[in-house]
Amino acid sequence: MINVIKEHMESIFEKGTREDGRKFDAYRKITVEYGISPKSAEGSAKVTIGDTIVVAGIKLEVGTPFPDTPDEGALMVNAELLPLSNPKFEMGPPTIDSIELSRVTDRVIRESRFVDFNKLCIKKGEKCWMIMVDIYPLNDAGNLFDAAALAALAALKDAKYPEFDGEKVDYSKRTNKSLPLGKLPMACTIMKIGNTLFVDPTPVEEEVIDSRLTIGLLDDDRVCSMQKGGEEGLTIEEVDKMVELAIKKAKELRNALK
Amino acid sequence: MAYTKRFDGRKADEIRPIEAKVGVVKRALGSASFKTGKTWAFAAVQGPKDINRFQQDPEKGVLRCNYNMMAFSGSGERVRPGPSRRSKEISMVTGKALLPVIDLGSFPGAAIDVYIELVQTDAGTRCAGITAAAMALADAGIPMNDLVTSVAVGVIDNKVFVDVNKEEEDYEDGMADIAVAMSVRTKKITLLQLDGFVSREELKKALESAYGACEKIKEVQVKALKDKYKV
Amino acid sequence: MSEIKVNERDIIIPGEIIATGLDYLPSGNVIREGDNLISTRVGLVNITGRFVKVIPLTGSYIPKRGDLIIGKIADIGLSGWRVDFSGWPYQANLSLKEASSDFIERGADLTKYFNYGDYIVAEIINVLGSKIIDLTVKAPGLRKLGPGRFMQVTSAKVPRVIGKQGSMISMIKEATGCRISVGQNGVVWISGDSPEKELLAVKAIEKIEAESHIQGLTERIKEFLEKNK
Numbered sequence: 001m002i003n004v005i006k007e008h009m010e011s012i013f014e015k016g017t018r019e020d021g022r023k024f025d026a027y028r029k030i031t032v033e034y035g036i037s038p039k040s041a042e043g044s045a046k047v048t049i050g051d052t053i054v055v056a057g058i059k060l061e062v063g064t065p066f067p068d069t070p071d072e073g074a075l076m077v078n079a080e081l082l083p084l085s086n087p088k089f090e091m092g093p094p095t096i097d098s099i100e101l102s103r104v105t106d107r108v109i110r111e112s113r114f115v116d117f118n119k120l121c122i123k124k125g126e127k128c129w130m131i132m133v134d135i136y137p138l139n140d141a142g143n144l145f146d147a148a149a150l151a152a153l154a155a156l157k158d159a160k161y162p163e164f165d166g167e168k169v170d171y172s173k174r175t176n177k178s179l180p181l182g183k184l185p186m187a188c189t190i191m192k193i194g195n196t197l198f199v200d201p202t203p204v205e206e207e208v209i210d211s212r213l214t215i216g217l218l219d220d221d222r223v224c225s226m227q228k229g230g231e232e233g234l235t236i237e238e239v240d241k242m243v244e245l246a247i248k249k250a251k252e253l254r255n256a257l258k
Numbered sequence: 259m260a261y262t263k264r265f266d267g268r269k270a271d272e273i274r275p276i277e278a279k280v281g282v283v284k285r286a287l288g289s290a291s292f293k294t295g296k297t298w299a300f301a302a303v304q305g306p307k308d309i310n311r312f313q314q315d316p317e318k319g320v321l322r323c324n325y326n327m328m329a330f331s332g333s334g335e336r337v338r339p340g341p342s343r344r345s346k347e348i349s350m351v352t353g354k355a356l357l358p359v360i361d362l363g364s365f366p367g368a369a370i371d372v373y374i375e376l377v378q379t380d381a382g383t384r385c386a387g388i389t390a391a392a393m394a395l396a397d398a399g400i401p402m403n404d405l406v407t408s409v410a411v412g413v414i415d416n417k418v419f420v421d422v423n424k425e426e427e428d429y430e431d432g433m434a435d436i437a438v439a440m441s442v443r444t445k446k447i448t449l450l451q452l453d454g455f456v457s458r459e460e461l462k463k464a465l466e467s468a469y470g471a472c473e474k475i476k477e478v479q480v481k482a483l484k485d486k487y488k489v
Numbered sequence: 490m491s492e493i494k495v496n497e498r499d500i501i502i503p504g505e506i507i508a509t510g511l512d513y514l515p516s517g518n519v520i521r522e523g524d525n526l527i528s529t530r531v532g533l534v535n536i537t538g539r540f541v542k543v544i545p546l547t548g549s550y551i552p553k554r555g556d557l558i559i560g561k562i563a564d565i566g567l568s569g570w571r572v573d574f575s576g577w578p579y580q581a582n583l584s585l586k587e588a589s590s591d592f593i594e595r596g597a598d599l600t601k602y603f604n605y606g607d608y609i610v611a612e613i614i615n616v617l618g619s620k621i622i623d624l625t626v627k628a629p630g631l632r633k634l635g636p637g638r639f640m641q642v643t644s645a646k647v648p649r650v651i652g653k654q655g656s657m658i659s660m661i662k663e664a665t666g667c668r669i670s671v672g673q674n675g676v677v678w679i680s681g682d683s684p685e686k687e688l689l690a691v692k693a694i695e696k697i698e699a700e701s702h703i704q705g706l707t708e709r710i711k712e713f714l715e716k717n718k
Contacts, residue, residue, distance in 0.1 A: 053283075
């Protein structure tokens with residue numbers, strides 16, 4: 001079974017370009033807006049990459065630490081693939097794709113130690129802050145992985161603690177205190193079709209990829225998380241080249257959050 | 259104490275400032291963003307979609323509405339994702355509010371899906387959702403004989419206040435809260451829900467005030483739909 | 490007293506009154522409610538003599554007989570193929586009889602004619618309700634599509650993309666040297682000698698979609714193609 005779309009796209013790749021005229025390492029225009037839901041969310045942001053739109057919001061709650069980490073706070077990341085954003089998404093319980101998006105974004109934030117979990121502790125073994133990140137695409141025009149990571153990181157940067165009197169949280173009053181954040185990590189997903197590696201896929205490109213690799217990077221270019229997707233394998237050289245490209249692009253992505 | 263001056267200083271018949279835009283979700287058939295004060299709703303239409311045999315209507319399409327609050331959009335703690343009884347009821351009355359003006363005859367056996375997402379809330383959420391959904395349906399090219407416009411009005415001490423916000427809704431001396439949706443052109447009501455106590459006269463006054471508010475909100479809907487084609 | 494309330498080519502929205510009185514008659518996307526002729530769609534007002542209609546600017550595709558559509562082979566059965574086509578949730582039928590002027594006998598390997606995943610330009614020969622849509626590929630111009638790129642335009646804009654007697658699409662084909670097929674369901678297939686030429690065709694079609702409601706479209710597209718040759 002030949003795929004006329006993929007065959008044609010590969011012939012375009014051979015000429016060194018993509019269907020929309022971009023270079024393989026070019027992202028579409030990225031915009032970041034902070035504080036889009038200030039009344040309800042402790043932190044929020046809206047990110048666009050080309051026509052893809054993703055919003056993220058932070059809710060902070062006081063809860064009990066997990067028994068095995070009594071002096072740490074908690075983080076939970078939830079991404080929901082809204083049917084509003086793509087006719088292919090259905091109503092219903094989370095699909096494996098939305099679970100993957102949630103967990104991949106979670107790992108970029110968690111494994112990079114971007115949030116200082118110890119500083120979220122209020123009283124060891126008894127009380128801690130819990131950060132809940134919820135991510136929603138509003139328009140899926142490809143590359144939700146990178147847009148979701150950008151939106152989540154921007155929302156975390158935007159977040160401020162609500163007032164807490166030791167017993168109860170008062171959500172109607174917000175302090176000026178930001179979350180305890182370290183150096184900014186970044187996620188960059190590299191796509192592969194045939195022998196071509198590229199970033200920031202359009203929906204058509206996403207449909208025909210052989211593999212993808214989402215790479216979470218620390219501020220110093222060390223890798224802190226990885227997720228491979230797609231049905232084809234990757235050689236060690238290919239993985240290395242993808243990491244190289246991700247490191248190069250992460251700088252650009254970090255600038256978007258300055 | 260009698261409620262005479264509104265918390266945010268508005269006049270009794272004054273609606274909140276509105277930002278409305280159409281065609282914001284390119285992958286949807288039609289879409290709209292509607293923000294009134296701090297309540298912000300997105301609506302998008304997808305379809306026509308196939309549905310299972312039991313839900314189909316052989317003569318015309320079926321309208322399915324889904325209202326959802328984003329987890330961070332509530333007024334206090336995080337809202338657990340997934341449908342709640344409240345959101346299911348709002349989804350249902352939203353559909354009923356829109357149906358009277360829509361012609362789904364071109365889509366027999368199929369469904370037209372309307373999705374409403376709240377990004378931030380400050381009361382009047384189902385009304386904002388319905389108002390956004392009507393714009394999204396028009397943007398989607400679904401045949402309609404009018405737009406539907408919706409607003410919540412509050413009644414206390416025989417006075418009516420249009421487009422109540424959360425502070426007013428929670429007013430401790432008790433404000434009756436009436437959610438109304440209507441086809442402004444025909445002045446027909448398609449959504450009517452009430453919480454609180456009102457006399458018959460108060461109710462009538464409230465509905466007339468709601469109509470006045472809907473006229474103003476409809477102007478915004480019309481402008482948003484036409485602005486998409488501004489040269 | 491009959492009266493027209495708006496101007497020709499004004500943007501009109503559902504429920505808006507175009508004309509009052511009994512002298513005018515409702516045509517496409519216009520209904521009469523009492524004394525008023527109102528629009529049921531977002532579109533452009535068009536008045537020809539006594540007929541009032543609205544040319545819609547948005548809307549999904551409604552299959553009808555005689556339309557050419559671009560679809561994808563989804564399933565192969567004993568008596569033919571099932572075809573997915575964007576804009577409609579139900580599959581269309583391509584029978585053995587309508588697939589080729591050859592006689593295809595039962596039990597033949599149908600993948601030789603059309604295989605899973607093949608894209609075809611087909612004509613709708615019958616529509617019954619929403620689920621029975623019959624296609625043919627036997628008329629001239631109907632065929633399997635080779636490698637190329639696809640784009641989706643709003644179904645309501647397809648007439649502008651094609652133009653009167655195909656004038657607009659011919660202009661784009663000539664200026665870009667691309668082979669282009671346009672389905673009434675808004676699917677457009679483009680195949681050219683270079684990615685740049687294909688992209689130019691894509692941009693021209695996107696421009697038509699964005700500006701179809703503004704006067705002088707043909708001139709502007711001509712200029713655009715000239716400038717970017």
